[in-house]
Amino acid sequence: MIQETFTVKHGVGLHARPAAKFVKLAKKFDSSIRLRNLTRDGEEVDAKSLVKVIKAAAAQHHEIRVSIDGPDEEEAIKALTDFLINVPEEEQ
Amino acid sequence: MNRYPGIVASPGIVTGRVFLYRKTAVQIARKLVADTAAEVERYRSCVQEADESLSSLMEKLEVDGMAEQVEIFEIQREFLTDPSYGEAIAERIAETGLVAEAAVEDVSKELAEEFSAIDDDYFAGRSADILDLGKLLIGVLTGTKSHGLSSLPGPSVVIADDLAPSDTAGIDRDKVLALCTRAGSATSHTAILARSFGIPALVGLGPITVDQGIEVVVDAVGGALVLEPSPEERAAFAEAEAKFQDRKEVLLKSAKKPAVTTDGHRVGIWANIGSVADARQAIELGAEGSGLVRTEFLFLNRKTLPTEEEQYEVYRQIAEVFGKRPAIIRTLDVGGDKELPSVDLLPEENPFLGRRAIRLALSDPERLLYPQIRAILRAGHGRALRMMFPMISSLQEIQSAREAVEHCKEELLREGLDHDREMPVGVMIEIPSAAIIADRLAHYVDFFSIGTNDLVQYTIAVDRTNDAVAHLADTLHPAVVLLIQRVIDGAHAAGKECGMCGEMAGDPAAIPLLLALGLDDFSMAPGSVPFAKDQIRRLSKGDLEGLKRVAVTASSSEEIREETGRFATGLLG
Numbered sequence: 280m281i282q283e284t285f286t287v288k289h290g291v292g293l294h295a296r297p298a299a300k301f302v303k304l305a306k307k308f309d310s311s312i313r314l315r316n317l318t319r320d321g322e323e324v325d326a327k328s329l330v331k332v333i334k335a336a337a338a339q340h341h342e343i344r345v346s347i348d349g350p351d352e353e354e355a356i357k358a359l360t361d362f363l364i365n366v367p368e369e370e371q
Numbered sequence: 372m373n374r375y376p377g378i379v380a381s382p383g384i385v386t387g388r389v390f391l392y393r394k395t396a397v398q399i400a401r402k403l404v405a406d407t408a409a410e411v412e413r414y415r416s417c418v419q420e421a422d423e424s425l426s427s428l429m430e431k432l433e434v435d436g437m438a439e440q441v442e443i444f445e446i447q448r449e450f451l452t453d454p455s456y457g458e459a460i461a462e463r464i465a466e467t468g469l470v471a472e473a474a475v476e477d478v479s480k481e482l483a484e485e486f487s488a489i490d491d492d493y494f495a496g497r498s499a500d501i502l503d504l505g506k507l508l509i510g511v512l513t514g515t516k517s518h519g520l521s522s523l524p525g526p527s528v529v530i531a532d533d534l535a536p537s538d539t540a541g542i543d544r545d546k547v548l549a550l551c552t553r554a555g556s557a558t559s560h561t562a563i564l565a566r567s568f569g570i571p572a573l574v575g576l577g578p579i580t581v582d583q584g585i586e587v588v589v590d591a592v593g594g595a596l597v598l599e600p601s602p603e604e605r606a607a608f609a610e611a612e613a614k615f616q617d618r619k620e621v622l623l624k625s626a627k628k629p630a631v632t633t634d635g636h637r638v639g640i641w642a643n644i645g646s647v648a649d650a651r652q653a654i655e656l657g658a659e660g661s662g663l664v665r666t667e668f669l670f671l672n673r674k675t676l677p678t679e680e681e682q683y684e685v686y687r688q689i690a691e692v693f694g695k696r697p698a699i700i701r702t703l704d705v706g707g708d709k710e711l712p713s714v715d716l717l718p719e720e721n722p723f724l725g726r727r728a729i730r731l732a733l734s735d736p737e738r739l740l741y742p743q744i745r746a747i748l749r750a751g752h753g754r755a756l757r758m759m760f761p762m763i764s765s766l767q768e769i770q771s772a773r774e775a776v777e778h779c780k781e782e783l784l785r786e787g788l789d790h791d792r793e794m795p796v797g798v799m800i801e802i803p804s805a806a807i808i809a810d811r812l813a814h815y816v817d818f819f820s821i822g823t824n825d826l827v828q829y830t831i832a833v834d835r836t837n838d839a840v841a842h843l844a845d846t847l848h849p850a851v852v853l854l855i856q857r858v859i860d861g862a863h864a865a866g867k868e869c870g871m872c873g874e875m876a877g878d879p880a881a882i883p884l885l886l887a888l889g890l891d892d893f894s895m896a897p898g899s900v901p902f903a904k905d906q907i908r909r910l911s912k913g914d915l916e917g918l919k920r921v922a923v924t925a926s927s928s929e930e931i932r933e934e935t936g937r938f939a940t941g942l943l944g
Contacts, residue, residue, distance in 0.1 A: 290680040294494055296442050299449050329446065330455035334485060336494040369684060 280348045281356045284317065288366040292338035297370065302329045304362055310349025312359070317342040373598040375579050377551065379591045380562030382619075382898050383571030384612035386605060387548040390527035391583045392520060392538070399476055399509065403468045411464050414471040417511045418451050424507070425451075446497070447504045456482060456501070460508075472512050479505030492674035503535075523547065528589055530581050534561045544568050549589040551576060551596055622901040626657030630907040632886070639892035640904050641697075643872055647685065650692040653897040657904060661698040662820055662894025663759075663872035664689055666743065667705060676713045679742040686750035697755045699797065699820065699872075699894075700747050703739060704728045704761040714739070723834065728762035733771050744779040751791035759820055763798040763805050769815050772798070799872075801825035806854040810861030819862045820894070823873025827851055846875045847928040847935070852884070856923055859889050870894055882906055883938035884922055884931070887915035910938060 289297040305312045305326045314326040318341040324331035326345065337343050345363075347355045404410045425444045451457045456478065463474040479501050486498035520529065520538060523546040531538070533554040542564075550565045550572040565572030571591035581587070581598060588597040588608045592615055597604060631637045642653035643663040653661065669677045669685060690698055705711050706727020719725035732740040747758050760772045776796055783790045800806050801822030809819065823846055828834065830851050833843040845851070855871075862869035870892035875881045877895025882903060885893065895903060921934045 290678055292491075292493065294497075295446065299446050302449060325454065328454045329449045330453045330482065333494055333497055334489065336489045336491050338491055338493070369680070369687075371680065 280346065281352050282344060282346045283356060283360065284342060284344045285360075285363045287337050287339050287341045287343060288363065288371050290339055290371050292341070293332055293335065293343070294338075298332050299329060301359070301362060302327060302332055304358055305355070307358070308347075308349070308351045308355040310347050310352045310355050312355060313346045315344045315346070317344055373600070375576055375596045375598075377573035377576040377591075377594055377596055379572075379594045379896075379898070380550075380574045381565035381570065381572040381591060382615070383549070383591050384589065384608055384615055385528070385548045385571050385591075386586065386588045386600070386608060386612075387526060387528040389581055389583060389585050389587055390523055390529050391581060392529055392531040392534075399472045399513075400470065401473045402470050404464075404470050407465050407468050410468075410471055411461050414461060414464055414474070414512070417471070417508060418457060421504075421507050421511050422448055422451055424511070443500055447500055447507075450501065450504055456504075472509050475505050475508045475512065479508075496673065528587055530587075531561075534564070549573075549591070551589060553578060619901075622905050623656075625908075626901040626904060628657075628904070629659070630904040632907060633909070633911040634913050636886075636912040638886065638890065638907060639870070640900055640907070641870070641872075641892055641894035642897040642900055643894050644689070644897065647688045647692060649897060650689045650698075653900065654692060654696075656897050656900045658696070658897060658900050660696040660755075660892070660894075661689075661693060662870045662876075662892055664698055664700045666701060666703055667711075670703065670705070670711050670713060674712050676738060676742075679746045682743055682746035683749050686747055686756065687754070690750055690754035690756045693755060695755055697757055699757040699759045699870075701759045701761055701799070702729070702743050702747075703732055706731050723828070729760050729768055729772060730762065732760075733768070733775075736775055740775050741779055741782075744776055745783060745790075748776070748779060748783060748790040748794060749788060751794045752789040754791075756791065757795040757797060757818070759797045759799060759818075761799045761822070762801065762825070763812075764802045765804065766808075766812060766815060769798055769812060772796075773815070800858050801829070801873075803830050803854060806858050809858040810864055813861050813865035813867050816867065818867055819858055819869045821855060821858055821869065821871040821873065821890075823851070823855075823871060823875040826854065826873070830854060845928045846873075846878065846881060847884070847931045849922075849925045849928065849931065852888075852922050852925075852931060855885070855890075856888050863889065868892065877903055879903075879906055879939045880932065880935055883910055883915055883918060884935045886910060886912060887919040887922070906939075 287293055291297060293301060312326040313323045314332060314335060315321060315323040316335045316337045319336060321335055323346065324335055326332060345359055425448050429441050429444045460474050460478045463469060463478055464471055483498040483501045486501060487495050489495045520542045523543055526546050526548050528549045528551065529547055530551045533552050534550065547568065547570060549570055550561050552561045552574045553576050561574055562572055571589050573589055573591050573594065573596055576596060585599055588600050588604065590597060590608065592611065600608065629637055630640045639659050641660040641662040642658035644650050644653055644661050645665040645668050650661065669682060686700060705714060706716060706722060706725060726734060744758070747756060750756055763769055773796060780790065780792060795817035797816050797818035797820060799822045800809055800819050802825070805812060806826065813819065827844050827846055831843055831845070831848055833840050859869045868891045871885065871890055872894040876885065876893040877899035879902070882893065886907065893903060915938070918934050918938065922931045925931045
């Protein structure tokens with residue numbers, strides 16, 4: 280089980296294309312991946328569901344916590360960290 | 372009366388039978404099924420079909436540069452297999468035994484409500500995408516995919532209130548002769564679709580009543596829908612259509628060459644645009660720049676203002692399409708008859724004389740002006756963008772606007788963000804007070820652009836949206852012509868360029884006069900570009916001296932019209 284906290288850097292938040300990309304990425308892994316919007320004090324949701332991720336309404340600068348549990352959790356956290364941290368300038 | 376005026380969104384002339392498209396909700400029989408497993412299967416195969424339909428539509432729109440729409444379809448495809456939507460519908464069918472259509476309707480509504488409840492407009496906006504997707508699924512399930520536009524009875528003229536991407540998703544392009552909508556503008560989805568199909572389209576027809584199946588002529592050259600034409604009318608339109616096709620072919624071949632008069636005077640023929648797709652079309656049709664990039668489309672249909680980043684991205688894309696050709700981005704022009712949900716406009720007794728355009732922007736620069744100026748300056752880095760402010764009435768407003776530009780440059784410099792420090796900044800001259808002192812204002816700007824729609828409205832004191840007086844709004848009124856002359860001369864005396872971006876610049880009846888008055892750049896609807904270039908190539912500026920003399924001494928627009936009419940060429944040559 281790995282937990283990491285991130286600040287949303289995408290200008291539009293985890294919404295629209297960034298959210299779709301995030302979910303697509305999460306789905307590549309067998310581990311269970313869950314997301315919680317700490318800023319909104321929201322509930323933890325399945326990060327492999329775009330509907331749930333949008334409902335988490337993580338806007339830019341919100342704090343989110345990603346929890347991963349499963350056989351490929353190391354690879355998963357690496358990939359998601361890269362996606363959330365290395366945001367191209369034009370998407371910030 | 373059998374003739375209704377409309378805005379030409381895509382030119383051409385065609386005769387055909389009417390297919391009236393009504394956006395009525397499909398009636399769903401809310402019943403239970405005996406074999407739930409079979410119903411889930413039926414639902415799954417429809418999901419497959421909807422997915423394929425969205426995917427092929429995405430490809431088409433990608434080609435047309437409609438990135439925003441592609442993004443919506445991409446999200447909708449993801450929803451189709453989402454545990455909380457697509458899968459939730461399958462579970463609902465299995466658990467309740469409801470017919471698939473009803474399960475789709477229920478789950479879509481529930482989810483849309485949950486999205487709407489989010490207190491961030493940006494996220495809440497996804498509720499419309501869910502409802503739209505639900506409609507698509509129900510359409511596929513009931514075999515009325517996209518409510519009939521995919522199964523037109525035969526080649527038809529489609530008439531609708533307005534068309535959204537979901538309506539036209541399965542449209543059979545071989546069977547659409549023309550598109551006509553009661554609502555809409557030249558930049559609406561209908562218009563863009565028609566242009567990408569290369570079929571005629573009329574929009575903004577107003578609340579007309581047309582019967583299903585009758586014969587009509589769509590005259591998207593003259594700008595009219597003609598119901599049940601007489602044999603004579605039909606013959607005349609058939610002839611006009613053939614002529615138009617021939618002429619279009621000839622003109623398109625020379626559209627990318629410059630517009631030079633027979634005596635060697637060159638002018639710029641530019642296009643007015645309102646999206647990246649428009650920009651591509653304008654270049655295709657030979658536009659040498661854009662004298663007006665409208666930015667209002669970025670602010671429409673949303674409850675929050677677009678961010679600097681969103682704006683930057685769109686301006687950058689437009690600038691890249693134009694390459695080395697100049698593109699003039701106009702800052703937000705709302706108020707008057709243009710309202711925006713994201714901007715709180717106080718009700719005004721007299722909105723056209725109220726706090727609109729630059730007045731509004733200067734009243735709240737932090738929200739309305741700085742983000743836009745910053746986005747334009749940044750997008751202009753290494754590209755040929757220019758910036759223009761609308762509704763200038765005095766020197767003070769120019770100074771305030773320029774101060775705002777300087778403020779943004781300083782900020783950007785401090786933040787280390789790339790931007791164009793030398794970007795030309797101009798103003799629209801569309802208020803008589805500014806036109807009268809144009810020679811003085813010219814020293815404080817890099818260029819002028821005359822906005823004729825408002826200039827006419829304010830000079831003649833006529834509300835162009837009021838049918839009772841709209842006929843008085845005459846661009847060839849001698850007072851308007853004198854003001855235009857003043858503005859052009861004022862710019863030239865200060866060594867500045869003067870363009871025009873109102874309807875008048877593309878009007879074949881006005882082009883000879885504007886050329887005679889010395890206008891440098893003519894910016895018009897993209898579709899008019901090949902025609903205007905052709906007209907100018909046949910004129911000699913020297914021959915127009917007489918026209919200029921008449922125009923600046925005339926007492927009535929009739930005198931001017933008669934004189935300029937001798938040099939006009941219509942869409943048909």
